[in-house]
Amino acid sequence: MNTKGVLFDLYYVVFLVLLITVPANLVQGRLLSIPRPPPENAAHFARWLASQCSWGVLRNVVSFSDGLPDKGLGIPYFYLTTLDPTARNAFEDPRSSFTISEYPLGTCGKRDPESPACAKMTLTGKLKLVDGNTDEAEFAQTALFTKHPEMKDWPNGHQFQFFKLEIEDVFLVNWFGGHRALTVEQYLQAEMNKLSFLERILL
């Protein structure tokens, strides 16, 4: 067999592998950047959910980001205007809870949005303004504007500011049998499972 023939066979095998594996990781037309961890690994699962979701409910529907794609730190940052009651109320009473759902990610299969096997998480804590001109404000801006490019064009006159949720409690349901026992420390310290592009599509 000549070199050309071997190369052809190699390409053919790679093509077949991709044909089988890519659709499994393609969810609603996009490649999930990090595969869904097994539900029993509560801390990793919670961090995966926080890094993959782009919006949730904080009194109202809001967008958020916990960092750059695949580099989330678990703390949700927001870009809110005090023209909206959500941010205005936070100055009077910062106690807040923020709820996200796995359902819109498309990874729940045919499960109902309320099924315990389709994950949901509520982070409870205090909604705090991020001080302007700090490293953290820069982090928040990069994290948010990367995942939500529309934000950088939101009108200056509307006084949008960066906020974050200081997490005091993590309430995760991702399987049957009630919520997971998961401390804030376990949640924040979990290492995200970063995979190479090849691992991502093959796993």
Next chain:
Amino acid sequence: MNTKGVLFDLYYVVFLVLLITVPANLVQGRLLSIPRPPPENAAHFARWLASQCSWGVLRNVVSFSDGLPDKGLGIPYFYLTTLDPTARNAFEDPRSSFTISEYPLGTCGKRDPESPACAKMTLTGKLKLVDGNTDEAEFAQTALFTKHPEMKDWPNGHQFQFFKLEIEDVFLVNWFGGHRALTVEQYLQAEMNKLSFLERILL
């Protein structure tokens, strides 16, 4: 031209019309049963949102239904277990707010989930248990089990019961310039825009 030729031309025209119109109403692979009303029609828009969404946040992520598909009455019904804090807390303090987002419907185009042009609605009121063996309990069961077929197989031992939100306030954002002035009466009395199958795909 003979009859066969005329018929062929007719089929051809219908085929072309469908080719153009169906994709416009196909959102994330499904045909929207009722087209998105113009945002300025607040009451119709709110009722459309309630009838098209299948889940939202009521302290946690829950599924709901306001009636049979295309026949929603605007009042969200839920199927909850008192094993979950959401329903348990309702007996102590029924005050609740329920938030839904247009974003997962796929009708927001490229707009960010937080954009005012991507609708969100919070219904505030009291979460009440629906008395068993009443017409309303039957309505709730049909409404929920039709939109959430998995529910009929949820375990008997978990004491699932029907609940509804008695709406006291409607907070709808579906365009720039703050939330819509919309009373509960206007919301509940709005007639849903029922369209025939042909109108649905042509509009």
